[in-house]
Amino acid sequence: MTTALQNLSSSWKVDSATSLSNSLASNTVGKSGTGDKSLGQSDYLKLMTAQLQFQDPFAPMDNSQMVAQMAQFSQIAASTESNTTLKTIADSLSGSRLSDAASWIGKSMLVKSEKVAPDTLGQYAGQITLSGDSDALKVELVDSAGSVVKSIDMGKQKAGDVNFYWNGEDDAGERAASGPLTIRVTGGTTSKIASWATVAAVQSPASGGDAKLITPLGNFTPADALSLG
Incomplete structure (x- = not known):
């Protein structure tokens, strides 16, 4: 499962990291050449790591902000697992497996x-x-x-x-x-x-x-x- 980039927001202040974060997003979005403009969970982790690495030392991010963003990652993981489970159930009930x-x-x-x-x-x-x-x-x-x-x-x-x-x-x-x-x-x-x-x-x-x-x-x-x- 993938989630659109604009669905994940953060109030962390990053100055020198902004260009790097944008670069990571640019390299990830559409890198397969298929026009897919969504990011997966691993891509978000890369962006968060960049934020932590290049944060402004005079304006460090608040702990509550970090917890909020980690909660969003947990929601993404839970949704992915839920979709996988539902697909397995659907497959087990499809075609010649049961009804046919x-x-x-x-x-x-x-x-x-x-x-x-x-x-x-x-x-x-x-x-x-x-x-x-x-x-x-x-x-x-x-x-x-x-x-x-x-x-x-x-x-x-x-x-x-x-x-x-x-x-x-x-x-x-x-x-x-x-x-x-x-x-x-x-x-x-x-x-x-x-x-x-x-x-x-x-x-x-x-x-x-x-x-x-x-x-x-x-x-x-x-x-x-x-x-x-």
């Missing part, structure tokens, strides 16, 4: 993860990226005990993105899984594994960082989303 991210609740986003969780309908879906062609690609969904819950035969696939899907039911139409499962790929080399996760809630960190999207697979930021569905 809140609109994602209930939607699904594709994120890099080797686990996949069911959506609100109990369905599992994800995407793998093959670095080369595959003649017999297979995607297996494995539970925490290491047992294969579902094996999805994808057949021959070209290099690139390959989507997979499972409704969460066995051959008899019964619910076969209800929690997160690990994605295991055989018959091909992958460069990326991702899955769809439903956004259940949005959390705004007390530190003022990016908003966190809470999903069954963990917490992510909006920047982690590869796609939004």
Whole structure:
């Protein structure tokens, strides 16, 4: 924060220092060539130091005058700190950090993860990226005990993105899984594994960082989303 030069006044009597003070102000104002005619806190301290150094020894400044000018410096510092705090608060509430991210609740986003969780309908879906062609690609969904819950035969696939899907039911139409499962790929080399996760809630960190999207697979930021569905 900067304050205009005329806002800071002093009744101190300086004779030989007047030209020096004016010189300091001239060198500070507009020294960047941008036409900025305001001074910062450090510039005022330089001017006050010059006043103290070149004061008239026959008419020294009064203690009350010095205290008054120091009070003005304190006000400048307090205002600067207040503006910085307000800017931090504004940034923490802006854009995708909170308001925009809140609109994602209930939607699904594709994120890099080797686990996949069911959506609100109990369905599992994800995407793998093959670095080369595959003649017999297979995607297996494995539970925490290491047992294969579902094996999805994808057949021959070209290099690139390959989507997979499972409704969460066995051959008899019964619910076969209800929690997160690990994605295991055989018959091909992958460069990326991702899955769809439903956004259940949005959390705004007390530190003022990016908003966190809470999903069954963990917490992510909006920047982690590869796609939004």
